[in-house]
Amino acid sequence: MFDSIVLKIDELDGSLRLFYEQLKSYIKGKGEAYESYSFGQREIRQALNISKTQLQRYIHDLLGLEYICQAGGHINKGYRYKIVYWDDVAKLKGKVKRHLQGQLDQLEILATP
Numbered sequence: 001m002f003d004s005i006v007l008k009i010d011e012l013d014g015s016l017r018l019f020y021e022q023l024k025s026y027i028k029g030k031g032e033a034y035e036s037y038s039f040g041q042r043e044i045r046q047a048l049n050i051s052k053t054q055l056q057r058y059i060h061d062l063l064g065l066e067y068i069c070q071a072g073g074h075i076n077k078g079y080r081y082k083i084v085y086w087d088d089v090a091k092l093k094g095k096v097k098r099h100l101q102g103q104l105d106q107l108e109i110l111a112t113p
Contacts, residue, residue: 011065019058020067022048027083038071038080 012020026047028034045055059081062068066085073079 016058016061020062024083024086035086036082038082040073040078040080042078
């Protein structure tokens with residue numbers, strides 16, 4: 001039930017969240033300057049083994065939600081992208097869990113005679 005609540009709170013749907021977490025892991029594996037690392041669609045398609053159509057949808061969605069931005073390139077040669085919002089889903093889950101536990105504790109106090 002907890003995972004369902006977190007999915008409802010998260011602005012990314014399940015498959016987009018999974019892709020975004022894989023993308024962040026791949027970029028972090030590139031070294032210390034990962035926050036300024038730019039990537040192309042071909043690189044990500046090959047690294048994460050994703051179809052071109054699926055990757056374009058993910059890129060479009062992440063651009064719309066401002067998780068990534070265009071960092072250069074050209075229409076004929078392909079664009080470069082950069083992650084601009086490094087959210088922490090584990091931190092969000094922890095915050096929700098603490099809030100729910102607090103509510104359960106208050107219910108137990110009220111239920112105790």
